Amino acid sequence: VFGFFRNLTGNKDLTRSDLEPVMAKMKDHLMGKNVAADIAEKCCESVCVSLIGKRNATFTTVRSTVTKAMEEALVRVLTPKRSFDILGDVMASKTKGRPYTIVFMGVNGVGKSTSLSKVCFWLQQNGMKVMIAACDTFRSGAVEQLRVHAKCLGVELFAQGYDKDASRVAGLAVTAGADRGVDVVLVDTAGRMQNNEPLMRSLVKLVTENNPDLILFVGEALVGNDGVDQLQEFNNSLLKYQHDKAQPRTIDGIFLTKFDTIDDKVGAALSMVYTTGQPILFVGVGQTYTDLRRLNVSSVVRALLK
Amino acid sequence: MVLADLGRSISGALRKMQSETVIDDEVVNDMLKAICTALLQSDVNIKIVQQIRNNIKTKINLSEQAAGINRRKLIQQTVFQELVNMVDPGLKPFTPKRGRPNVIMYVGLQGSGKTTTCTKYAHFYQRKGWKTCLVCADTFRAGAFDQLKQNATKAKIPFYGSYTEADPVQIAQEGVEQFKEKGYEIIIVDTSGKHKQEKALFDEMKQIERVVQPDDVIFVLDASIGQAAFDQAKAFKDAVGVGSVVITKLDGHAKGGGALSAVAATEAPICFIGTGEHFEDFEAFDAKSFVSRLLGMGDLSGLVNT
Ligand SMILES: Nc1nc2c(ncn2[C@@H]2O[C@H](COP(=O)(O)OP(=O)(O)OP(=O)(O)O)[C@@H](O)[C@H]2O)c(=O)[nH]1
Ligand SMILES: Nc1nc2c(ncn2[C@@H]2O[C@H](COP(=O)(O)OP(=O)(O)OP(=O)(O)O)[C@@H](O)[C@H]2O)c(=O)[nH]1
Ligand SMILES: [Mg+2]
Numbered sequence A: 001v002f003g004f005f006r007n008l009t010g011n012k013d014l015t016r017s018d019l020e021p022v023m024a025k026m027k028d029h030l031m032g033k034n035v036a037a038d039i040a041e042k043c044c045e046s047v048c049v050s051l052i053g054k055r056n057a058t059f060t061t062v063r064s065t066v067t068k069a070m071e072e073a074l075v076r077v078l079t080p081k082r083s084f085d086i087l088g089d090v091m092a093s094k095t096k097g098r099p100y101t102i103v104f105m106g107v108n109g110v111g112k113s114t115s116l117s118k119v120c121f122w123l124q125q126n127g128m129k130v131m132i133a134a135c136d137t138f139r140s141g142a143v144e145q146l147r148v149h150a151k152c153l154g155v156e157l158f159a160q161g162y163d164k165d166a167s168r169v170a171g172l173a174v175t176a177g178a179d180r181g182v183d184v185v186l187v188d189t190a191g192r193m194q195n196n197e198p199l200m201r202s203l204v205k206l207v208t209e210n211n212p213d214l215i216l217f218v219g220e221a222l223v224g225n226d227g228v229d230q231l232q233e234f235n236n237s238l239l240k241y242q243h244d245k246a247q248p249r250t251i252d253g254i255f256l257t258k259f260d261t262i263d264d265k266v267g268a269a270l271s272m273v274y275t276t277g278q279p280i281l282f283v284g285v286g287q288t289y290t291d292l293r294r295l296n297v298s299s300v301v302r303a304l305l306k
Numbered sequence B: 001m002v003l004a005d006l007g008r009s010i011s012g013a014l015r016k017m018q019s020e021t022v023i024d025d026e027v028v029n030d031m032l033k034a035i036c037t038a039l040l041q042s043d044v045n046i047k048i049v050q051q052i053r054n055n056i057k058t059k060i061n062l063s064e065q066a067a068g069i070n071r072r073k074l075i076q077q078t079v080f081q082e083l084v085n086m087v088d089p090g091l092k093p094f095t096p097k098r099g100r101p102n103v104i105m106y107v108g109l110q111g112s113g114k115t116t117t118c119t120k121y122a123h124f125y126q127r128k129g130w131k132t133c134l135v136c137a138d139t140f141r142a143g144a145f146d147q148l149k150q151n152a153t154k155a156k157i158p159f160y161g162s163y164t165e166a167d168p169v170q171i172a173q174e175g176v177e178q179f180k181e182k183g184y185e186i187i188i189v190d191t192s193g194k195h196k197q198e199k200a201l202f203d204e205m206k207q208i209e210r211v212v213q214p215d216d217v218i219f220v221l222d223a224s225i226g227q228a229a230f231d232q233a234k235a236f237k238d239a240v241g242v243g244s245v246v247i248t249k250l251d252g253h254a255k256g257g258g259a260l261s262a263v264a265a266t267e268a269p270i271c272f273i274g275t276g277e278h279f280e281d282f283e284a285f286d287a288k289s290f291v292s293r294l295l296g297m298g299d300l301s302g303l304v305n306t
């Protein structure tokens, strides 16, 4: 008989000890959905704190109270703090007579070049004239990969081959783009590990020297706890190696790729947004140009709590 | 190596237990909690972590009856054994035989590092005097053939592929046949990235396996992968005869627990690890000495009954 009433604490102020067992289960649940351990911990702790001392409605189980509070908290985290209007910004840049530039950065193999080609297609659909800049001058086949995309999409590729200074190639591409009257220059960069200092320095050099309009961090939905570290370290490097700038540029938004490969283990979306507070501007859901989506916050939250 | 972070946390937890005078339930629970947290922060599959926790608990409880057994030693041994079980399925990875063709097929998720690893593998054996070659059976990814071609050319390894033929199955068959006739000993077949959610890609992989009749199928996994690792790895194992695993990108910060969980899913041993983008960044892997090093206990193989 008592077992039946175990989780019912109607008409009583919630205490930490009421909440803790439920929070522990919630934390495990979130980690099972691929939320990074630290982020799951932080989300649970803040929901826990927000509920201590609250009166639990009669016959409401602690569990459903926690789930509801967690749902609200997750929606709050995932909902962008400010609105983004890339197309509007492109138009504004156009009136100033210079191409809008977007830099794609991230660790190896996450889908930077493919995502760049998807964004190219989307911009073209919206009437923009685009140029692709092949600034991965390191990885074998990187230039040819973009050449195939440029050809399929019918846009110009700006390339200088391999072993060139990526920042210089980007600069030349923007100048060439302005000459040709393009609206947007999409800058591909080589993948690199977030802890590889020389490579991170050269990436920041590209940012400093070219001052792009939008810095997109590309991360894959498959990533586990390392996703948090990747974002932090890319952002930290940007801050650290632009120390002489009054307003250093940091990551403006996230491109979350391979969302089609994870079923309902959507936790990386939460980990990434929580880490920098920057929004997920695009989601990649496949390997073709049309596999580009906006993040659907409510369906991500539903998948996380299911 | 970064996987060592996991080892450090676990041996830390074990050491803390050493300093306690009485090993009561509280000490055991604290230690288990610390170990499970370390495993989860390293992306080990949550179900495996729960299993490990239960296995350790059961063994420890059983020992309560058996008098005279050193509890501390038993716990240490059990933790070690559980880790070995996870990383080492008890099978030796395939090793190529001299003087006959050994066909090795590479499979894995998109961007995991297959194409790069194919060249590393070819280079590894070539340096030891084997006749190695590469076949590019990826006609899907833009620039895939150029990538393999440039890598192979740099490493001076013969390669086969096509810019015009769209059917990867045919290329795989022709390439392997041609190299067999020429007396090559290690024939490596690179395939395009795949995920379990897309059946057509898996069907293609099975067809390639059927025509090339590989002596080993190597599953390549990125060290940063999170909770999706187990299910994906299992699906690859169920589709083709995965015989070995390569973990790539261990030069980053990722602790590699997702990849270790994949070993549990495929029941295939890790044969090599990738530690960078260059051909030389490649090491043979031995599970047992790995776990010993991981726990900083020196050679403990005597402790383990296999
Ligand atoms: N399933 C799926 N695959 C994707 C997605 N985005 C990219 N890919 C695949 O991921 C692989 C790597 O993509 P790339 O665009 O080459 O990745 P990258 O980050 O540019 O790689 P590097 O330049 O080598 O660091 C390719 O096989 C892509 O087709 C996605 O949203 N879903
Ligand atoms: N840092 C680092 N990068 C690696 C390692 N192995 C591969 N890479 C990089 O990871 C990226 C993807 O590698 P690929 O070999 O193209 O991966 P793939 O599995 O063939 O990709 P798809 O064919 O598109 O599925 C490239 O930028 C490689 O240079 C490694 O061990 N360390
Ligand atoms: Mg790329």
Ligand SMILES: [Mg+2]
Pocket (backbone or CB within 6 Å): B114, B115, B116, B138, B141, B144, B190, B191, B192, B193
């Ligand atoms: Mg490849």
